[in-house]
Amino acid sequence: MAASINLTREGPVAGRRHRSFNVREHLIAYLMVAPPVLFLGVIIVYPALRAIWDTLAVQHVVVHNGVQSVERTFTFDTYTAIWNDSYSRNSILYSLRVTITSVIVLFLFCYPLAIYLRFRHGYLTSIFRTLALIPLFIPTIITAYAFIAFYQQGNFLDVLMQKTGIEGTFFGGEYPQLIDNTTGIVMGQVWKNIPITVLLIGAGLGEIDNALIESARDVGAGWLRIFAFILFPLTLRQALIAFALAFVGVLGSFNIPYLIGPNAPPMVGVLMDQDVNQAEQLTAQGLAVITFGIALVVGVFYVAALARQRWR
Amino acid sequence: MAELIVDTRGNIQSGPAPRAFGARGPWLDRLGSRVVISILKWIVLAAMAIFILGPLLVMTLWAFEQDWTGDSLFPTAWTFHWWSDVWNLTGITDAVTLSLETAAVVMICSTVLCLPAAYAFARFRFFGRQALMLAFLASNAFPKFGLYISILTLFYQVNFMQTFRGIVVIQMVETLLFMIWIPATAFQNIDRSLEEAALDAGCSKFGTFMRITLPLAAPAIAVAMMLAFVAALDESQGTLLVGLPHYKTMPLIMYDAVNSYSQAEGAVFALMLSIPSLLLLAAAQFLARGKGIRILGAT
Numbered sequence: 001m002a003a004s005i006n007l008t009r010e011g012p013v014a015g016r017r018h019r020s021f022n023v024r025e026h027l028i029a030y031l032m033v034a035p036p037v038l039f040l041g042v043i044i045v046y047p048a049l050r051a052i053w054d055t056l057a058v059q060h061v062v063v064h065n066g067v068q069s070v071e072r073t074f075t076f077d078t079y080t081a082i083w084n085d086s087y088s089r090n091s092i093l094y095s096l097r098v099t100i101t102s103v104i105v106l107f108l109f110c111y112p113l114a115i116y117l118r119f120r121h122g123y124l125t126s127i128f129r130t131l132a133l134i135p136l137f138i139p140t141i142i143t144a145y146a147f148i149a150f151y152q153q154g155n156f157l158d159v160l161m162q163k164t165g166i167e168g169t170f171f172g173g174e175y176p177q178l179i180d181n182t183t184g185i186v187m188g189q190v191w192k193n194i195p196i197t198v199l200l201i202g203a204g205l206g207e208i209d210n211a212l213i214e215s216a217r218d219v220g221a222g223w224l225r226i227f228a229f230i231l232f233p234l235t236l237r238q239a240l241i242a243f244a245l246a247f248v249g250v251l252g253s254f255n256i257p258y259l260i261g262p263n264a265p266p267m268v269g270v271l272m273d274q275d276v277n278q279a280e281q282l283t284a285q286g287l288a289v290i291t292f293g294i295a296l297v298v299g300v301f302y303v304a305a306l307a308r309q310r311w312r
Numbered sequence: 313m314a315e316l317i318v319d320t321r322g323n324i325q326s327g328p329a330p331r332a333f334g335a336r337g338p339w340l341d342r343l344g345s346r347v348v349i350s351i352l353k354w355i356v357l358a359a360m361a362i363f364i365l366g367p368l369l370v371m372t373l374w375a376f377e378q379d380w381t382g383d384s385l386f387p388t389a390w391t392f393h394w395w396s397d398v399w400n401l402t403g404i405t406d407a408v409t410l411s412l413e414t415a416a417v418v419m420i421c422s423t424v425l426c427l428p429a430a431y432a433f434a435r436f437r438f439f440g441r442q443a444l445m446l447a448f449l450a451s452n453a454f455p456k457f458g459l460y461i462s463i464l465t466l467f468y469q470v471n472f473m474q475t476f477r478g479i480v481v482i483q484m485v486e487t488l489l490f491m492i493w494i495p496a497t498a499f500q501n502i503d504r505s506l507e508e509a510a511l512d513a514g515c516s517k518f519g520t521f522m523r524i525t526l527p528l529a530a531p532a533i534a535v536a537m538m539l540a541f542v543a544a545l546d547e548s549q550g551t552l553l554v555g556l557p558h559y560k561t562m563p564l565i566m567y568d569a570v571n572s573y574s575q576a577e578g579a580v581f582a583l584m585l586s587i588p589s590l591l592l593l594a595a596a597q598f599l600a601r602g603k604g605i606r607i608l609g610a611t
Contacts, residue, residue, distance in 0.1 A: 025436055032432035035425045036488055037444060043463060043485060044451050051462035113360065128357070131364050137593045138368070139546035141566045142582045146367035148570065149374055149579065156370045159385055187363075194364065244453060252455025254549045259570055269457040269549075276461065276553065285465065288458035299453040306449050 048292060051285040055079070058282070078286040087264075088271060088283070092290060095268040098182060098257075099250040102189040106197055106246055107239075109190055114201040115231065119213075136195035140188075144259035147188055151178040151260075179260040185267065188256035193246045200242040204235030237305045244302030248295045374579035394576040398584070401577070403560060411545055411562040414476070418483045418544035419537050425484075426491035427533065433492065434499035448489055459485070460550045467554060474558040482550035487540040494539070498532030499525070531599045538596045542589045 057072040082088045117129055135143065150156050158175045161167040167175060178184060208231065216226050232239075257267035266274065268287055275284035374380075378389035398404060432438070433445060463482065464473070472478035502525060510520040548563035556564065562585050569578035 026438045029432045029436035029438040029441075032428035032436075033438075033444060034429075036429045036448070036492060039425060039484070039488065040447065040451055043466075043481060044454065044459065047462040047466045048454070048459065050465060054465065109360075112356075124357070128360070131361060134364060134368070137542075137589055138586055139548065139563060139589070141548045141563050142371075142586055143367070145566065145570060145578055145582045146371040149371040149575070150367035156366070156385070159383065162383075163385055191364065191367075248453050248455050252457045252459070254457045254552075259567075269455075272457060272461045273553070276464065281465070284461050288455075288461040291455040291458035295453060295455045295458075299450065302453045303446060303450050307446060 048289075051289050051292075055282060055286045055289055078282055079290075082283060082286050082290070088287065090265040091268055091271045092287075094265040095251060095291075096294070098185050098189075098267060099247055101182075102186045102193075102250045103243060103246050105186055106190045106193050107243070110194060110197040110201060110242075111227075113194075114198045114205055115227070117198070117202060118205040118208075132198045133195045135191050135193075140192055140253070140255040141259070143188055143192055144256055147179055147184065147191075147260050151184070151187075152180075153177055181262045184260040184262075185257050188260055189246075189250045189253065192256065193249060196245060197242040200238040200245075201235055204238035205231065208234050237308060240301050240305040244298045244305070247298045248302075251291055251295060371579045371582060374575050375583050377576055394574075394580045398577050398580045401573075404565065404581075407560050407562050407565045410559060414479050414483060414551075414561060415541045415544040417476075417480050418487060419541040421480060422484050422487040422491045422540045423533070423537055426488065427495055430492045430495035431499050434496045448492060452489055457549055460553050463550075464553060473554060474556075475554075476559065478554045479551055479559055479561070482554050483544040483547045485550065486543045486547060491536050491540055494536040495529060495533050498529040502528045535596045535599050538592045538599075542592050546585075546589055 055078040056076070057074050058077065059070050059072050062069055062071045082092075113128070113132060117125055117132070138146075148155070152158075153175050157178070158167075161171075161175065167173055178187065212230060213226060216230055221229070252269065253267070254269035254273060258270050258273070261267060261270065268291055272284045272287050275281070275287065373387060375394060376390050376392065377387035378391035378393075380387040433441065460482065463485075467473050467478055467482075472481065506528070507520050507524050510524050511517070515523065546563060548561075548566070551559070551561050552564055552567070555561065562581075565581060566578070566585065569581050573581070
């Protein structure tokens with residue numbers, strides 16, 4: 001696969017030099033690259049493969065002629081048990097729903113913002129450029145706490161809506177609870193993912209020539225048409241990367257659903273934590289593998305989009 | 313700007329489209345819609361600003377409130393006493409010390425582990441280079457919490473649970489990517505002619521690296537190290553699984569804060585936890601400015 005991807009951009013200098021297979025250089029390079037590659041292999045790849053193996057080839061103790069031994073049998077029991085349990089099935093389906101919703105809302109929020117930042121200049125834009133980066137610097141656990149301070153019943157927004165009479169006019173005098181439910185997770189995830197999404201889409205928009213937009217406007221294209229036929233297609237690669245990162249980020253999240261999500265159904269991250277605490281290690285592993293599987297579908301887009309990137 | 317309009321008889325006219333509202337002239341109509349759009353734009357921008365900043369600002373107010381009853385929008389009296397209160401809560405100083413220790417160790421380990429690799433990725437063309445770089449980027453596309461859960465099995469096996477080394481390793485997971493990426497970009501961007509000049513002047517290869525290459529890449533390496541420090545300082549989810557109940561870093565105290573601290577104390581602690589990140593990241597931004605360092609490599 002690697003051979004079919006063209007990742008290299010040979011500069012004029014590189015073109016002159018004849019590259020032969022240099023054994024010594026290869027050896028040194030491999031030695032230098034080895035430590036993080038080993039880390040990647042041992043701490044990320046091995047546990048992931050091990051989780052797949054352990055959940056499919058389940059270990060159990062067999063007593064044979066009075067001698068205890070551990071055997072593995074191939075079975076889908078771990079997964080059928082997860083799927084047949086309505087609590088964990090609902091949790092998986094709920095996680096998918098929340099993840100998709102969050103990503104959609106995120107893009108509805110970030111595309112206009114990124115376009116605004118790209119095509120307007122001035123004081124206000126520079127303020128918003130900084131604002132859009134702030135969530136990057138705030139740990140998720142603090143995000144959750146800040147959301148509680150702002151959105152929880154009896155807190156700031158509630159008081160503000162009472163004072164301005166919005167609650168009385170539109171919500172029958174009752175505060176529409178915005179956190180400790182799905183809305184809370186979606187808002188938290190959107191908040192957390194704004195910087196990376198805006199940065200990625202912004203990088204894509206930055207590569208678009210102004211003349212292209214102007215010529216489209218000159219022949220009478222409106223903003224919607226410009227977006228659909230110029231901006232969106234030309235930022236598709238970055239948007240795919242942003243989409244995959246956000247999707248996987250939400251799916252693999254714990255803090256936000258744990259602290260400002262609903263009690264039931266829990267998102268799959270919270271469910272895994274519950275299983276670990278109840279010593280249901282195998283079930284937790286099975287759930288982890290399921291999230292890997294879902295992420296793999298999205299990860300294909302991510303890797304494909306990255307592979308198309310040209311880097312030196 | 314002229315618009316081209318094809319009317320029902322197929323004639324091409326130029327000029328604005330005829331509006332449906334007969335009574336209002338196009339001039340007034342256009343002014344009206346412009347005002348409406350402008351107002352809408354301001355509402356949307358204000359809503360965005362409040363969405364991003366509102367929660368943080370209110371949390372900051374919490375940390376200084378002396379008296380804040382349910383029916384007033386802002387605190388009616390202010391105080392600093394929550395800050396000294398928080399320092400006197402049990403376990404806080406331990407958590408701060410532990411957090412700084414782990415973050416420093418993670419930063420150093422991650423640098424030692426990744427820096428040679430960053431150099432190799434930047435300077436050597438070896439078989440499998442692109443595939444390995446892609447592999448590191450792809451590791452970013454693992455759902456984090458699922459990954460931590462699967463790491464637990466390994467950690468139980470090698471006795472890393474509830475140990476300092478376990479926390480360090482789990483916190484290093486997040487630092488790996490940019491610890492390779494940022495220095496690699498810097499090594500790549502160094503003008504080779506400077507190194508060649510040093511070599512021509514009789515400097516050894518190692519001397520050239522120490523005197524030319526490393527100093528030129530230093531700002532980027534510093535930025536990457538700061539980011540690693542902050543990432544380790546802020547990491548809560550993996551540490552929660554590996555460290556509790558024995559090891560409590562600052563973010564883990566936040567879980568307690570949400571449930572059992574007073575609002576103000578929780579807010580103080582949250583601010584205390586975000587201040588080092590904000591400072592270090594501001595410093596990182598400052599170092600990165602004008603040096604062409606991309607903090608986010610994968611753009």
